[in-house]
Amino acid sequence: MTKLVTIVGATGSQGKGVVAAFINHPAYHVRAITRNLESQSAKALSAQGVELVRADLNDPQSVKAAFAGSNIIFAVTNFMEPFEVHQSPVKAVETELQQGINMAEAAASTIDTLEHYIWSTLPDSLAISRGKHAVPHFNGKNKIDEHIRSLPVLEAKTTFLWITWYHNNYIFPIFTPLYVSTAQKYIQLGPYQAETPVWTLGDVTKNITPFIRGIIASGDKAKGEIVVAHTEETTMGELLQTWAGTKGAKAQLIQIGGKEYRELWGLWGEEMATMMEFWSDVKDKSWTDAEGRKVLTRKDLGIEVGEFETLVKGFENLQF
Template identity: 50%
Template sequence: MSKLLTVIGGTGTQGLSLINEALKDGKYKIRALTRNTNSSKAKALASKGVEVVQADINDKQSLVRAFEGSHAIYGITDFFEPFGAHGPQKAIEIETAQGINIAKAAAETSTLEHYIWSTLPNAGKATNGKYMIPHFVAKNNVDDYIRSDKSLLAKTTFLWITWYVNNYQYPVFTPIYVKSSKSYIQLSPAASDVPIKSIGSPSANIGKFAYAILNKPDISLPGKTVVAYTEETTTGKLLQDWAEVTGNKASYVQTNLEEFSAIWPGWGLEMGEMMKLWDEVREKSWEAPDGAVTKEDLGLGNEKFVDTKAAYAEMNWAEIL
């Protein structure tokens, strides 16, 4: 009898990527949790044999019911929806509560063998409290809760997903056209040589890591951290690769955090502090306290990923710019 894999956010980027990878293998029965079971993406999953179930991560009991019989669970929360509606501090409260709801419901699932929690490094600890970046803090609060539950921790893998190439579609990162020079500039509070670990195409590549985690529990458990990246690049090279793919001229312009934040109120500070963190911590940005599991450890060293340039080429720049 096939084991059951339950994926929160089954129609989102991360969840859908994992489901697509699992469907190729057919080893698991798959249950996708979503808020709207009538969406086109939900119906498309159902047509592939995926069980689509409505669940609310604000309601622990709805998760307990949705997790029933699950052997593996993929947990994820979205900071940026409440951030856009309520600002950073309220968003931390909401995402922390949601993540703990998921963890508690997972812990109550008697059949559970493996819990993958999509999270981020602890920037506060890495910088002695200098960079308490809200979208990191919320997930780190959940990390702490999971670590306090030794039984759940033994079944948990912490998954750190690195730079999304499609971050370039968001205004704070999208290159800006300068009409007088017929070229683009990208503003950033970080230097152009800041090391960046990139996941490449998130929709194509995240699922490969998540599914490999499930297939190698001897490597990914107990309580191990996996850093998911397909290539190592820099802030400046990300821009030059974009320019090459789109056929544009582009220059990287470093500014300070205050100016960057003033241009994009709220979002500029949130993302600008992340860039400053990576600038100051550099190669240590994705260091796990007990050492990280790599793609080579997971048997993905020779995997053909969709890299940064290929991911740029798939995006519709006519609509974004």
């Protein structure tokens, strides 16, 4: 029997990798949720045989209709969109939270057919840091986690999937290394030390795919559990040197104060500085659960390293 896989954000970075986990597999029928059926990205999915369904995450009834009959659902929210629109982390968290609740309630309404709900989320920065670091684009997702856990029948079928650092974050000006001709090298300014640990998934469009397949193949093992999706453990300094190595260039990380970083980048500086200060402060606890729940890794899911594209390869293909 063919299983219906419904994917939220199918045209986005995570969604593309999730689609790849199921497309052209005879056991699955893929349904993509989109607000715009006429976009080029949507049309490209349709050409691959993906069913397109229009839905707005702000409209509970449209989400419920889109989720109807699903056996597997991949759900994700986009904090950055309302953050840009409203220029407010508070409003972005409010929007993201309501969207996440809408999806959770819609998924719960399909419980008779639903086998697996994969929810893309992040660790609880506030709890891990004992109230010191509240990263807005983490916090909204954490509140959604709480809502899912308040629905026992849904929690029992949910994998809480933590997505780590994207290699293409370097495309965003706030992280893009800047070339200084007089020094003949690239510099990167940040409110963090070179030793700040970073867990990365590299190219998420490719490397989320083995995790999704592993989660589904694991059966009940990943249900009700947290899975951290990362392929490599590095540091902010090593990350920069890896990128520079693929360009045959020299690079240097220059640490500046959080106040100066925020002044340079405004709201984006505030958001990213808070995350980096969290990572710098808690270090190896960054990807742990404050309640002591076990966090499953690729090894727990039986995923081999060879299934992933390396960070080096991802950086080689990255253009900006």
